[in-house]
Amino acid sequence: MAFAILALAPSLAAVEAPQQRLALLxxxxxxxxxxxxxAMPAVLLSGWALLFVWYGGFRGAGWHVHLMHLTGLVMGAVYLTIALGPWREMRAALAAGETAAAAGAAGRIRQLVTLNLALGLLTVAVAAWGRFGG
Structure with a gap:
């Protein structure tokens, strides 16, 4: 996600034709x-396995594990929103040659990916704080 926002998006400015830029994207x-x-199901399933094997379930887990669980589920929901919404719209618009609609969908994807990046960074911070800070 950081790559898409911090490296890919600024580099796309070098591609002058909007249709080519969108095709690359x-x-x-x-x-x-x-x-x-x-990866998403694997991460969720491995997290649940750790939760139930290591902590013995939700009752044995600290606040940070509960918050990480919540942010993981929210991140999964955001991804599904991207995949079933703007990503589908972007592909359909590109197939129909509607550059403006595809660009709009790409902008919504960027916003949702940015949200997921922020949630991911929050999850890492919560994990470190809960584990080492209390």
Whole structure:
């Protein structure tokens, strides 16, 4: 997510034609979202396995584990929102040659990816604070 926001987006300015820029972005998103589609369940399942094996369930877990669980579920919901909403709209708009609609969908994807990046950073901070700070 940080790559998409901090490296990819600014670098796209070098591609002058909007249609080419969007096609490149679509190719990157296609690969990235496919990876996330497989990684997200693995991360959630491994977290639940740790929760129930290591902590013995929710009752044995500290506040930080509960908050990490919440942010993980919210991040998964944001991803599903991206995949089933603006990502689908962007692909359809590109296929129809509607550059403006595809650009609008790409902007919504960027906003949601930024939200997920912030949630991910919050989750890491909560994990460190709960583990080492109390």
């Amino acid at each position: 679509c190719g990157v998103f296609r690969r990235f979202f496919l990876l996330v589609w497989h």
